[in-house]
Amino acid sequence: MMRIHSRTIHLLILFFSIISYGGISYAASSEYDLKAAFIEKFLHFIKWPAGSTAYEDETGFTICIAGINPFKGSLEQAARLSRFNNNAIQVKQVAEYDKITDCHVLFISSTSDIKLKKILALTKGQPILTISDSPGYAVDGVIINFYPRNKSLGFEINRQAAVAAQITISSRLLKLANIVEPSGDKL
Amino acid sequence: MVLSRNIFMVLSVGILLIPPAHAETSANEIDDLLSLSIEELLDVPITSTAYFEEDWLHAGSTVTVIDEKDWQQRGARRTQDALLNQPSLAISSNFLGQFSTRIRGFSLSTARGIETLWDGVPISSFNLGTADVDRTNIQLNTLNSIEVIRGPGSAFYGAGAFFGAISLQAFESDEDLISTSISAATNGYYNTSAKLSRALDSNNRMNIAVSTNGQPNQNLQYDYTDTATGLRATNERDYKYNSYTLVAKLNSSPEKEWSYKAGLYYDYNDQNRFHSEGINTATSDISDNRSDMAMGQFSITRRLDAGSSLEAQAYHWQQVHDFSFTQPQLGGINADIHGKETRSAVKLIYRNDNLFANTRSSMAFSYRRDKINEARRVISNTAGNILVDANLPIAGVDRTITSFLLDNATSFMDDRLTLRYGLRFDSYSDFGNQTTPRLGIIYALNPNEVVKLLYGNAFRAPTAIEVGGTPFIKGRPDIKPETIDTYELVYMRQTSNSKLELVAFYSRWEDAILSLDTSGNNIPDTFGNVGDNQSEGLEASYEIYSGNWRHTINASYVKSENTSTNQDYVAFPKYIVNIGTGYRFDQKLSLYVNNRLQFKSQNGPGQNNRSTTSLPTYWRTDVNLTRKYSKKINLFANIRNIFNRDNYISSLGDLEGGLQDEEISLEVGLRYSD
16 A cells, blocks of 8 residues: 555656646647648649739738737748748738738638628738638638648638639649538628 | 656656757747648648547547558558557467457456457457457458557446557548458468448438458467477467458438437458467367357437537447367367357437536446356367267356446646546446546646646456356356556657657556466466556657658556566566658658567466566567559558568467467558549
């Protein structure tokens, strides 16, 4: 009995030692590391319309996040490690909707659910690649939407939304995606 | 005591040396992820809690999930092969051609205490207390994954999960698919399988999987000491088998208010001239075994409101086993043993994701009945004359168990601290009541790192033969259930491309049910509760995806002993190391090399003062090469034991010199999936 008691005390001491050691700030979520990598990859398979500011040297290429930023730095890190049309890529969070039209890629956080309709109305007809990770958003009009697929990630593409945004998606990317049709009556 | 201090010292230093997984690690992870193609990104497993029903980091037990990709990369052919990359897990040969899984030591000749679940249904038999006869033949190609729970799981899985549990998840898919595979090996091994998943309409889906494998006569020689002459001699075993599995499932969308699941399962195995009893090995240490198992289960679930549901389950299975073997200790007479048993159960489960104050809860009531329907023995002499044809003492024995299960998880500090607590209450028709508690404290250092302190109690009621006896080992109606307490300290770290787990454990097992030698002739003759045992050890596992590389390594140190007799359980390897490395040359070609090493084990459990000898270091290297010819077709080649080493695994039946592992073989095959 004493032996159990002694080991239990050992384990408790170790447990609380580790807890006290671990006063560490919350880090980037691994799920969003993967999504950040996907977003960077998407840029290689997308063409913005000729004359889009995406190809202008002066303004640079901008990825925006609408709503809460769930990437905790991983999207910024991916942007730092990448270039678009030989230009640096900047990531910014947009709190005001009128700033959305300055974006080339717009990630719509799931926290923006109730405001989705307003965001999509603002981006309608604009050459902006909209991306989200909420069930049903692609059907609602977002161009690319992440979804859980077994124990990894998949993505769905709303081709009609891409056409409306004058954005061309490569066939390689389309082959990997689950193609969805817009609901038509929601937005 | 000194040993334990060392273990905890090593663990403390190890943990403190590990750099915390703070934001700086993200740069490397992103760098690694960006080096992958978009096709490869689709294969990277997500590690976020959001997509897992039972998140690896927050599980209340030490659990490893082995998936199809993993066992295919290691060239596994049978279920037991798929298990062989785990720390603290070893396969030993056992009586009557069985291969028994042992977890964290305690390598007994009575290989019970590890529950096997097939789609959640416990299939370890009432008679034998193990599923070793059936599980090894349930075809891998009819499974989605295997979960290995190391440590007691009685609070969740019932008394059978005394040392651990192995949970087989049968095939099902949520997308339409059809896939087939075919392969053959140079030793005559063959495997064919087919899987189909189809949506019948917007609400109902059908999943079917069928697979068969086997091998012809292997003519494997074994050496033994002839008990009559005392001279060394050689004989041959065939290791010929043929087995198949069929699984058919029907289910509806779980998103609806009402949903259901129904499944039919069948498994058949016929094996000839495998190893037999081992003890007093002689020329005729050979056995045949034919077994089959049929099972049906049905469940219906009603979603009550957001986050809560009520589920009713029912299942029934039947197992039939026919063993045939020669008994060297009785002058070479032949014994045929026929057994048939059934299990039926009903269960009601209530789940609520937020029962009160950040508390997730599940409660279950169940009623189960086990019955040995048939148990018969026929003994004949070498001339074929029948000497005995009679029922065994366990024939007709039955048992009912009424159980209540509670499993709660309450989170505090914005989910940073989680308390897992639960208990199981069982009322046995033959052993009265038993309560099994469980407690876990899980503290998240950050979203990627947790430390856990787990306590689990388990008990195991005696099996039918431990009460009723066998023709050679007397049962004891007054035998008591055995109990085990296990303490685990766990550190886990998970990033987008890596997993690290460190575990220190200590188990104390009391009133152990063992077969005893009361006559002094070194042959067990009576079951009984004997003394106390303990097991302690360390486990470390690491897996990382980096660019085109995948590396896995795990290792364990386990010391288990009978503290009453100061005898170690020597058949369990003291050290186990598994090292795997994979490289993807391009989108079409990948290579995986797996090494399994076992050190410091002996040929048998060495109970009752029987002598044992040390086995040489076990080191097997397997190589897998997969070539993707199109999106739908993969060709693969597996070379097992590529260096053709003479490896031996320990024997729970005291086979002299252990049992020789397989020789080099090349398997080639094709997989088609659409």
